[in-house]
Amino acid sequence: xxxxxxxxxxxxxxxxxxxxxxxxxxxxxxxxxxxxxxxxxxxxxxxxxxxxxxxxxxxxxxxxxxxxxxxxxxxxxxxxxxxxxxxxxxxxxxxxxxxxxxxxxxxxxxxxxxxxxxxxxxxxxxxxxxxxxxxxxxxxxxxxxxxxxxxxxxxxxxxxxxxxxxxxxxxxxxxxxxxxxxxxxxxxxxxxxxxxxxxxxxxxxxxxxxxxxxxxxxxxxxxxxxxxxxxxxxxxxxxxxxxxxxxxxxxxxxxxxxxxxxxx
Numbered sequence: 001x002x003x004x005x006x007x008x009x010x011x012x013x014x015x016x017x018x019x020x021x022x023x024x025x026x027x028x029x030x031x032x033x034x035x036x037x038x039x040x041x042x043x044x045x046x047x048x049x050x051x052x053x054x055x056x057x058x059x060x061x062x063x064x065x066x067x068x069x070x071x072x073x074x075x076x077x078x079x080x081x082x083x084x085x086x087x088x089x090x091x092x093x094x095x096x097x098x099x100x101x102x103x104x105x106x107x108x109x110x111x112x113x114x115x116x117x118x119x120x121x122x123x124x125x126x127x128x129x130x131x132x133x134x135x136x137x138x139x140x141x142x143x144x145x146x147x148x149x150x151x152x153x154x155x156x157x158x159x160x161x162x163x164x165x166x167x168x169x170x171x172x173x174x175x176x177x178x179x180x181x182x183x184x185x186x187x188x189x190x191x192x193x194x195x196x197x198x199x200x201x202x203x204x205x206x207x208x209x210x211x212x213x214x215x216x217x218x219x220x221x222x223x224x225x226x227x228x229x230x231x232x233x234x235x236x237x238x239x240x241x242x243x244x245x246x247x248x249x250x251x252x253x254x255x256x257x258x259x260x261x262x263x264x
Contacts, residue, residue: 037063040261049203049224051251054083073098086236086247090122109137128156145172157194166193181211198234214262223254
């Protein structure tokens, strides 16, 4: 989700310096920049259905600087633990991404697209970037979204078998329960290409969130369609260098993930 931290800090500082001067002038226009963020703890970190933290708890946080024009710049970070898992992202992940979002005329459809970089300070050979785009529309309390992330040929694929590109397509459906602080969310995605996990696979996420003031409590079911058979036929190497069907399946099996986060 990281050089961008410095840019964000500079922009944030500029916004905060400008705000007091404008506060005394009721005729002054509002700042064109907004700064939002969040931080919290998750029972584990799952990325596209696959555990990135050896099924252990993590801390995560994000900061976004957005302009009224629709352009934005964000950074996101997470801790991680490799343990004896088949996935080792080096102890942490920091993502930097930026793009543009805008409503498409009077259709009610919102476009969002940009460039996303995944950085792993403890395992830099795995650094890579994606181009992303999505369309979303809200119908009353329901919101639907479809999107695609494309990772073109780059050095990260030298360390993976299979294709030298990856395509991730997904759909999401959310519903805010009227008159309550509860919301329901769901996600279904497909990974195909160089980031396959034993095979082209499907991941899913279904959960319930409750918002209280600036806090959000969430419980979700997360998993993939990677089976015991897939893991036995295509075991990945664990941290001891040994092919392990057990660890291969463990990182992809269905689990319940809980989180508590605060937004600002």
